[in-house]
Amino acid sequence: MKKLIAILLVALMLCATLASCGVGSDLETVQNNGKLVVGVTVYPPMDYLDENGEWTGFDAELAQMFAESLGVKCQIVIITWSNKVAELNSNAIDLVWNGMTASDELGEQIDFSVSYAKNAQVAVVKKGSTLTKDDVKTAKIAVENGSAGASVAEKDIKATNVQKVTAQVDALTEVIAGTSDVAIVDVTMAENIVGKGEYGDLQILDGAVYGEEVFAVGLRKDSDLKEKLDAFLKEKYEDGTLKKLAEKYNVSLNVDALK
Amino acid sequence: MSILEVKDLRKRFGNNEVLKGIDLTLEKGEVLAVIGSSGGGKTTFLRCLNFLEKADSGEIVVNGNTVYRAVSGKEPEILPSAQLSFGLVFQQFNLFPQYSVKENLMLAPRLRAKRKDSAVPYKEALELIGKRADELLATVGLTEKADAYPCQLSGGQQQRVAIARALMLSPDILCFDEPTSALDPELTGEVLRVIRSLKNSERTMIIVTHEMEFARNVADKVIFISEGMIEEQGTPEEVFGSPKSEKTRAFLRSDS
């Protein structure tokens, strides 16, 4: 028994020394490890895998360029969205770059880069639904827990009947299955998936656009990567790279912030 | 020299003193019957002899060697070889269900032969062990059941296997703990016959039993244990024929 404990302790300490460079300057860590670890979810058109299994999308391409500018490899890993703060603060990843809405609440726990794109929330309903924008308040609404859509439903619309689910796509599934009437999701996400496969029966509700918001990259609090990242984003705006990407992936840039 | 000497054996469970000092001497080839009412301590006495219970104080001497010595309040000293001086046949047989009859007999000697300090090569030893198992199965009349499993045997057959198993290691003293108490009445006969047939000048046996008739016929010596003490001892004729103690007389009356 004592032996076992001793072995465990040694293993723990070994891990600690191996990774002890993870505490301190993020920039140094990234350069020492030779790689930038970026946390994403599969979230077209920002981050997704192409037919060859390679990461692509507006954010993925930018992240790879940023890593290149630091002279390191870009490693994109899939995380569970609700764990993003834990992922950053436990040093499991260096950045969250995934069409993340820069909300005030989130800003208390992590830092944001300069905002690079704009987003809004939309209501999605079944095709042929007779619901109008005014009916949304009293309809059965499905939203992703902790998402911008959830705060729109609860704070802006003050809806009476909100069902929280674990992913935006699950909110859409609720609508198809008829277990909810409306899903409130990112416009970026909605435009990409509504009309595809079994989501072909959905449509974005006319005029139901809420809570204009901005996308930013998430960093650990006080990370020294922020300076590099902001400069990088502004530079890519000025040389037109961002504009090209925005057209390619149908994303609206947050021009005011980038200027 | 006596084959077994027991000196002032005492045992208590909590506040209950079960053995209050047992003294006993047994000669080689003798059969000792232990009788007494339940709760009197006779089974505890047998379990102490087999080290299933550790006596609080007293000595057990086999062939002049003190194999067990305990002083009240101290950890008892047990000779490593002590266990094999005794064999025990349980009331509930306790055969190993996953092994066939022959495997039940062979298991313990086989494991002994496997140990590093064994003098004989394992393969040769195994052959000898197999042969001995066959002989003992013949002795208890179960040769044709060698490959059967315990669950396929009657209680009487199981107990005969248990007897053969206990004999495999040739213990100096073979003990029986109420060997027929768990059996249907019609099955006790075959087991008692086997025990009787084992009696010879070489084999020393201690039998805790309720079968008075059997004790009278087979035993060379009888002790009556009551309330943790030997109340009466002697030849079967003495104990059964003309008991001196009032308690013995009462016990024998109630039993017949």
Place this chain on the structure above:
Amino acid sequence: MALFLEVCSQLAGGFVTAFLLFLLTLIFSLPLGLLMSFCTMSKFAPLRVLFKIIVWVLRGTPLMLQIFAIFYLPGLLKWFVWPTMNTGWVWFDTTFTTRFIAALVAFVINYAAYFSEIFRGGIQSISQGQYEAGQVLGLTRREVFFKIVLLQVIKRIIPPMSNEIITLIKDTSLANTIGVLELIWEAKDFMVLDGLIWPLFIAGAFYLIFVGVLTIAFNKIEKKLDYFKA
């Protein structure tokens, strides 16, 4: 049809991850569980109490929380970071990451706790007479356990064990909490990317078939041990 095959092949990748997690969890948690059961039955009171508490915590908190804690807590408390990288033992694409290993550690510990209670029940149900018979035949305690008691214990614990093991294969989906891309995750990928819901049910079929195979295997083992009564 082509789409169906594509779905199946991607799900198969997720299944391999789930299966590996299942298999490795079994391999490590069974002996660990046995060890833990000995500790919870120890005559040495501090050890016994310690392990009773450990088993209580492990069985008393959600596995999902334990997975979360094992992967994130060391980093959050600045002890160490599970290096985010492929370990280099690339067996199947990129499934064998440190996230996988962290999940594996959580599963092994959690299931060892459940198994230890099953073992304890099994061991304590064996009659004292079996131990005593072994002792009077001069067997060591170790011989008594491995040569006499163990197989009887195994026979007795197979029904509760098969229950727990079938639960394990389905529990592997909890590993996606920390981004281990197992079967359910791969199926949900089709929802996000292609708007397809039915792959989720194909994933269900994967579990169902595997549990079917397990059930047959357990029946075989039970039959095999049918030759004796214990």
